[in-house]
Amino acid sequence: MELQEWNPLGYKTLYRNLFKKHLARQDELLKKGRPVGWFFSFYPSEIIYIFDVVPAFPEQYSAYCAARGSSVDLIDASVSKGYGHFLCDYFKTTIGSIEEPEKATKPLMPTPDFIVDTRALCVAHHEMTEVFARKFGIPKYTINYPYWTSDALGYVDELTKMPERVEELYMEYSIAKLKGLFEFMEKVTKTPLDEEKFERVFETSEETSKLLIEITKLMMSKPTPGSQREIADLVFLAFFVLGSDYAFEFAERGYEIIKERVKRKEGVVPEEKFRLLTFGIMPWHSLSLYEYCEMLGATFPINLYVNASLHLCDSKKPFESMVRRSMHFTNSTYDLMDSIIENARKADLDGALLLENTGCRITSIIIRPLAKILQDEVGISSLILEAPQCDPRVMPLERAKTQVEAFIESLR
Amino acid sequence: MEKDKVNQLYNFFLTRSLLKKYRENGRIVIGTLCNNVPEEIIHSMGAVPVRLLGLSKSTELASAKIPTWLCLYSKRIMEDALKGEFGFLDGIxxxxxxxxxxxxxxxYSFYLKPRFSYLIQIPYVRDETSLDFFEKELRRFIGRFTSFFATEFSEEKLKESIEVYNTFRELLNDLSELRYADSPRLSGEEWLKLLLASTSMLKEEMNDHLRELLSKTNDFEGYKDYKLRVHLSGTDFYDVEIVKMIEEMGGIVVSDDLCTSAGYYKGFVEGKTLKDLAKRYLSQSAxxxxxxxxxxxxEDRLEFIRERIRESGADAIILLKDRGCEIxxxxCPFILQEFSDFPTLVLDLDSPYPTEQLRTRVEAFIESYG
Incomplete structure (x- = not known):
């Protein structure tokens, strides 16, 4: 098949600057002897800025190992120690790096002084934090948000996570647990809560979240202005560093770039042939799959995983905002997809590329129902690829490319 | 033990005949998807709670709907449901x-569209805030249930149901004592069959059967010709054939920490209120x-296992590791580490079972330590 010239937004430089600032902050705090905490996606990221904590993100670190090629050895190390085959790749990679650090990509994550376990995405976070906490003998705080059901929320906007209503019981419990988290943070960091800083961080978070939502909305323009190779990484901002000045700087500049691109009606490739929705944790070892699809003329105006990572932060209601962060469709019953269907219709899609992340129950069990909904409600068919996010052995890139080519052919 | 009686009861599990009969007689039948769903509540509202466990040996229909690498427990339920085996259910x-x-x-809700469905939110930490939340969550469930089925809930009825379930637990405790004897008067196979039978009928009926069995225990001297007393560790395991195979090889299963057995019945409700019930399900179960x-x-799980081994005098552990089970x-590595000075065999389970391979491994294990 003929490949077109690929024209990304150019976010690469922005990401580079973002990581540079994030790592510089981390080094500075480490030098000051600030405590290290391990955190997971959908955690209330504002806390690391409010309490001057050195954060480490096992999921992000595992993605890094996958991109650098060390994750396979680490996964094998984990299985050889007796951990299950069909567990989250992020867990297996991280535990592998703890058990056999010599095989892991450097720099390793700093050893944690405490760990925060939020069941805002999956129970696997709870299960893995138990393992890490026991390994390191460190304190752990647990928040378990509800697994949302339609009778508790009604309609939920896919991007802002603004629900039609919220079951009061669930909101109250979640907020009570979040307040407990702040007490825990005061204790483990030996730092009293600075109210002023709290407000400032949440204001930054609000502004950043608005821009990230706008970026994903603009991605739905015709032609698709950017590449998923770049957009997929927005989850790092939304999951882990929301509330930081550097995330805001990125979002501000990123928004300007994509806005200009849309104004010029410029796409990621000269001739857009098919518009696809994608979902699933990105296979970090083979991100070029997206680039390849785009060069074939199949662009991705919607990435449901990126959309799941977003929420509109309301700095006037910080605790409610932290709870709303958990109201994404991967933490909900499958009757809460109305907003997804609406956006899919708006985006004028031709098909979907869905990634079943082996070992990840939350993204995998939902895949087939999602494909059915997209077929029934939007009239598009899906290609489901088994694609563990850190283990390229299950999804060799060349095989995936062939499958994608065949799928695209079938869309003609 | 009265083998015929045990097999007769086990047959209720295999045929689901009593459940179908309850339904024909106008009872509401509710399938539960976890051993920690407080069945007493459903029971108190006049409905029949049944722990859903699939009987299908292969899962080709389920594989088209859910990932093939999930646990056997979920695949088998989905398979049975897709085959229409759960037609007697009013909800889940x-x-x-x-x-x-x-x-x-x-x-399940997406594909099978049950008339009624409710997902109980369970906290993971047993603090006061969570206990209070859990009690309210159970009340929310009751509200949805009574409104959907036009039934009534009363504290008085709940009290009666708690008594029925506590009696069930007490009888099982008495029966489990028979397993702990030097010559166990109940094999692991018989025990599991009884537990499975208990999921397929109303507990008051099961209690009568258990009483009858207990009254006849002295008629049997017990099993003496075993080589190794085994503790079974695992989660939603219920394959009688595997237990039978272990016992044919010279083991005798004297205790377990399975979600379908000890994790299901251990721990009384201390009191008669909804709060007491919430406390039991949040804090006393396995x-x-x-x-x-x-x-x-x-840590709590390890202590639960230690306690079971202490009371049963098990000499070895067989760890049933369902390849798709996240727990x-x-x-698993922590259990192995904790019991490193204890003979332990890990069996990786996936369907179809490599029966001969499992048999060889179990035989070698029992020969080595028996």
Missing amino acids: VGMTSDDTKSHFFSA CVLTSGVGNLSI CGHQ
């Missing part, structure tokens, strides 16, 4: 006990994911 009640159970509830404040659930996957 799940629990957020792990990712599979939460999302399986969604997938739920593998809840923990006390400042504690880890794995086994995370906790």
Whole structure:
């Protein structure tokens, strides 16, 4: 098949600057002897800025190992120690790096002084934090948000996570647990809560979240202005560093770039042939799959995983905002997809590329129902690829490319 | 033990005949998707709670709907459901006990569209705030249930149901004592069959059967010709054939920490109120994911296993590691580490079972330590 010239937004430089600032902050705090905490996606990221904590993100670190090629050895190390085959790749990679650090990509994550376990995405976070906490003998705080059901929320906007209503019981419990988290943070960091800083961080978070939502909305323009190779990484901002000045700087500049691109009606490739929705944790070892699809003329105006990572932060209601962060469709019953269907219709899609992340129950069990909904409600068919996010052995890139080519052919 | 009687009861599990009969007689039948769904509540509202366990040996229909690498427990339920084996159900009640159970509830609801469905939110930490929340959550469930089925809930009826279930637990405790004797008067196979039978009928009826069995225990001297006393560790395991095979090889299963056995019946409700019930399900069961404040659930699980081994005098552990079970996957190394001075055999389970391979491994294990 003929490949077109690929024209990304150019976010690469922005990401580079973002990581540079994030790592510089981390080094500075480490030098000051600030405590290290391990955190997971959908955690209330504002806390690391409010309490001057050195954060480490096992999921992000595992993605890094996958991109650098060390994750396979680490996964094998984990299985050889007796951990299950069909567990989250992020867990297996991280535990592998703890058990056999010599095989892991450097720099390793700093050893944690405490760990925060939020069941805002999956129970696997709870299960893995138990393992890490026991390994390191460190304190752990647990928040378990509800697994949302339609009778508790009604309609939920896919991007802002603004629900039609919220079951009061669930909101109250979640907020009570979040307040407990702040007490825990005061204790483990030996730092009293600075109210002023709290407000400032949440204001930054609000502004950043608005821009990230706008970026994903603009991605739905015709032609698709950017590449998923770049957009997929927005989850790092939304999951882990929301509330930081550097995330805001990125979002501000990123928004300007994509806005200009849309104004010029410029796409990621000269001739857009098919518009696809994608979902699933990105296979970090083979991100070029997206680039390849785009060069074939199949662009991705919607990435449901990126959309799941977003929420509109309301700095006037910080605790409610932290709870709303958990109201994404991967933490909900499958009757809460109305907003997804609406956006899919708006985006004028031709098909979907869905990634079943082996070992990840939350993204995998939902895949087939999602494909059915997209077929029934939007009239598009899906290609489901088994694609563990850190283990390229299950999804060799060349095989995936062939499958994608065949799928695209079938869309003609 | 009265083998015929045990097999007769086990047959209720295999045929689901009593459940179908209850339904024909106008009872509401509710399938539960976790051993921690408080059945007493459903029972008190005049309905029949039944722990859903699939009987299908292969799962080709389920594989088209859910990932093939999920645990056997979820695949078998989905398979039976897709084959229409659960036509007697009026609804399902799940629990957020792990990712599979939460999302399986969604997938089941999506494909099978049960008339009624409710997912109980369980906290993972046993603090006062969580206990208070859990009680309210159970009340919310009651509200949805009574409104949907136009039934009534009363504290008085709940009290009666708690008594029925506590009696059930007491009888099982008495029966389990028979397993602990030097010559166990109840084999692991018989025990599991009884537990499975108990999921397929009203507990008051099961209690009568258990009383009858207990009254006849003196008629049997017990099993003497075994080589190794085994503790079974695992989660939603219920394959009688595997237990039978272990016992044919010279083992005798004297205790377990399975979600379908000890994790299901251990722990009384201390009191008669909904709060007491909430407390039992949050704090006294062997739920593998809840923990006390400042504690880890794995510590609680290890203590639960230690306690079972202490009371049963087991000499070895056979760890049934379902390849698709996330809990086994995370906790297995800690169990191995904790019992490193104890003979332990890990059996990786996936369907179809490599029966001969399992047999060889079990035989070698029992020969080595028996």
